[in-house]
Amino acid sequence: MWYSNLSTYILFIAIVKLASCLPSGGVDLKNDPVKFKYETGVLKITIDTPPQSQGDLETLVSNLLARDDMKHLNSSLLKRDDPCDQKAPNFNGQFVRGCNKHLLAEDGKCPFRAEGKDCATFCETRRKFFYGKEIPYDAEVILNGPGAPERSLSKGVSVSWGVSLGLTAGLADPTGVASGGIGFDISKEVSYSLDQDFHATNMKNWCGYFTFVPKTVQSCGSITKFGQTEIVGPNGAVSKVCDEGKVLETLPDKCVSYPFRTPNGNGDGVTLVVYTRCDLPHFIAPMREQNEIYRQPEVADLSPKTHEKNPFDP
Structure with a gap:
């Protein structure tokens, strides 16, 4: 007994x-x-x-x-909360640790729940909330000085952007594997629309342009890949299924980045004005003059094809 x-x-x-x-x-x-x-x-x-x-x-x-x-x-x-599932996170670039949606096994492997052609599972261990690369609005530049026209963005103006996970793990469907690990589908494209008019104010002595800074999330964890086994059906057809007993490898510290989404599924972020020099509009004003969000790491798009920091600015 x-x-x-x-x-x-x-x-x-x-x-x-x-x-x-x-x-x-x-x-x-x-x-x-x-x-x-x-x-x-x-x-x-x-x-x-x-x-x-x-x-x-x-x-x-x-x-x-x-x-x-x-x-x-x-x-x-x-209803035990996953500390990484935050409805109103602080986008300060700091990692939230202790994600518990899919816990790693004692040997470091991600438990088997493989689906799809990759036969791979992702277990998230930490999540970071931060502001991503700016997306300039398709709008006229903001001028300054006597007689300069007022510039604003109207309610309903939108921006859309594609999602690049940044995951390199030899997966055929990285979006599907990552979505299964974090518990929701990662859209391949998201959009954001202004819910009210946005006016350019307090331009000081600068010109500028309107830009959108998307709220972004990075999830990091381990990916475990499983092999496949052939099975023969009643009609003799052979098919392959993911095999829990065939652990191929575990890849630690793999990260994916994706947009933070509102409950209705839309992207979210901040609309602001980036100050530029009026005599040399290709150069942005010194960072100390910019919005504090724009000053965060990797928000400003400073590639030569867009805008650059003035080489004479500190």
Whole structure:
């Protein structure tokens, strides 16, 4: 008999964030024939009759979590937040660590859940929120001085941009593999529309142009590739399926970048004015004069085909 030498069976459930449901330091919930005690991050459930088989154990756990007095605990477990899923993140370029949507195994492999022709899985371990490369609006430049016309962007003006994951791992469908790991589909193209008019104000002594700075996300983690096995169907047709037992390799520290999206699926970001010299509009004004978001690393597009920093500016 399974666990026949036990007069009392104690089921331990490690709970990561249970402290929000029960106070720490040890709590007894008086329920017969089942007793609960929460202490130092572990919920101990003591029952009078031990399970006789693995099936009995699974049924026991299911019944316990369905009890009325366990509903608040069950809700905490099922709705455990992934620290990397942030609805209003701080786009400061700092990594959020401890992503727990798909945890790595002890040997460092990403657990098998391979689908598609790549037979590969991605386990995210950290996520960074930052402002990406600017996307100038298709609008007239902003002039300055006496008689210069006012410039503005009208509500509804939009920008669209393609998504380049930046993932090089020999995958046929990197978008699909990355989407499976982070828990949502990464669109290949996103757009953003102004929800109100945007006017160029406080130009000081500069000219300029309108630009959009997209909110961007980078997810990093490990990719595990699995091999395939041929199977023969009833009609003799041979097909290949991903094989959990054939681990080919694990690639650590792989990152993908993609746009941050609003709940309605659109891109998001900040519209601003970039100051340029009026006598040499190809050169932007010194960074100390620019919007603080524009001053963040890799936001400014300073390639020779667009704009450059004035070589005489500090």
